[in-house]
Amino acid sequence: MNPVSDTVLDRLERLHSSIVRVIRGKAEIVDALIAALLARGHVLLEDVPGVGKTTLAQALARSLDLEFHRIQFTSDTLPSDIIGISVYRQNREEFEFLPGPLFSNVVLADEINRAAPRTQSALLEAMSEHSVTVEKTRHRLAEPFIVVATQNPVESTGTYPLPESQLDRFLMRLSMGYPGHDEELDLLRTSGAEPQLGQLEPVLNAREVIEMQDLVTEVHISDGLLEYLLEVVEATRSHQALALGVSTRGCLSWQRSSQALALVRGRAFVIPDDLQDTAEAVLAHRLLHADPLVGDGWERSRSERAVIRSILEKIPVPR
Numbered sequence: 123m124n125p126v127s128d129t130v131l132d133r134l135e136r137l138h139s140s141i142v143r144v145i146r147g148k149a150e151i152v153d154a155l156i157a158a159l160l161a162r163g164h165v166l167l168e169d170v171p172g173v174g175k176t177t178l179a180q181a182l183a184r185s186l187d188l189e190f191h192r193i194q195f196t197s198d199t200l201p202s203d204i205i206g207i208s209v210y211r212q213n214r215e216e217f218e219f220l221p222g223p224l225f226s227n228v229v230l231a232d233e234i235n236r237a238a239p240r241t242q243s244a245l246l247e248a249m250s251e252h253s254v255t256v257e258k259t260r261h262r263l264a265e266p267f268i269v270v271a272t273q274n275p276v277e278s279t280g281t282y283p284l285p286e287s288q289l290d291r292f293l294m295r296l297s298m299g300y301p302g303h304d305e306e307l308d309l310l311r312t313s314g315a316e317p318q319l320g321q322l323e324p325v326l327n328a329r330e331v332i333e334m335q336d337l338v339t340e341v342h343i344s345d346g347l348l349e350y351l352l353e354v355v356e357a358t359r360s361h362q363a364l365a366l367g368v369s370t371r372g373c374l375s376w377q378r379s380s381q382a383l384a385l386v387r388g389r390a391f392v393i394p395d396d397l398q399d400t401a402e403a404v405l406a407h408r409l410l411h412a413d414p415l416v417g418d419g420w421e422r423s424r425s426e427r428a429v430i431r432s433i434l435e436k437i438p439v440p441r
Contacts, residue, residue: 134156134386134388137326143318144178154399155182160337160382161379166234167297169298169299177315179228179272180230181319186328187327188324189228190228195235201241205221205248206221224254225261228268232271237282239282249269275422293378343377344391367409376401401430401434
């Protein structure tokens with residue numbers, strides 16, 4: 123089992139330090155976001171308005187020497203607005219594809235639940251396939267590629283909640299919560315996070331990110347932890363409060379996320395804490411309640427996380 127090299131540790135420290143200059147008191151959320159990037163996954167930031175979801179995504183983008191686009195979703199946003207369009211060039215007598223903002227390395231999909239289902243599906247299909255098809259021509263997306271989407275679970279007017287099949291395309295669903303007292307006081311003293319955000323400089327380039335992404339599958343996870351992982355997943359499939367548990371894709375996503383988090387924490391092997399610390403973020407949004415009275419938004423999110431916590435409390439951690 124090879125240790126994590128000093129070069130990789132230095133890269134991870136630079137990226138983490140850059141983001142926490144802006145996002146104070148949320149080191150665990152920052153580590154989870156970096157882990158999702160290394161695991162080649164996408165992130166849904168779900169929380170009440172005004173707690174820094176968009177700022178977190180922008181801090182990640184500014185810390186990477188990669189192409190970044192922000193898409194502000196509205197009810198009239200069309201699939202072509204994000205994917206791009208083919209334009210006929212009369213002088214050449216051929217169509218030319220003009221790529222949309224989705225052809226970037228880091229895409230901030232702001233308020234994704236305001237987009238109509240057709241536009242949501244176009245985005246999520248591209249996230250899954252890392253490509254789009256326009257006029258029967260397949261176009262590959264940039265690498266590395268990560269979508270950080272935000273939604274406000276307390277809003278319902280003019281929104282279209284993401285169905286379970288589309289939520290499953292996100293590797294993690296994260297919730298930031300309100301800042302701590304000291305951190306919020308510091309924000310008041312410095313007039314918010316915008317001044318620090320504007321001062322961020324790129325600390326990693328595309329090649330360095332891809333090299334670290336390639337290391338994730340080499341992070342060792344023991345058979346005992348794989349058994350524990352599968353036991354938790356199987357418990358969701360037989361839980362009395364759930365109609366559907368975690369799928370095989372979710373199982374693999376949890377494994378990959380724990381490996382990525384172990385790497386972010388400077389280890390070449392997974393420990394139980396890595397699995398437990400990623401469980402809610404990776405598994406909760408992949409559940410389907412058996413009770414039809416469980417609502418959408420904030421109430422549903424809390425209930426899903428509570429189910430995962432209850433399962434983790436009952437299943438013993440391997441020694």
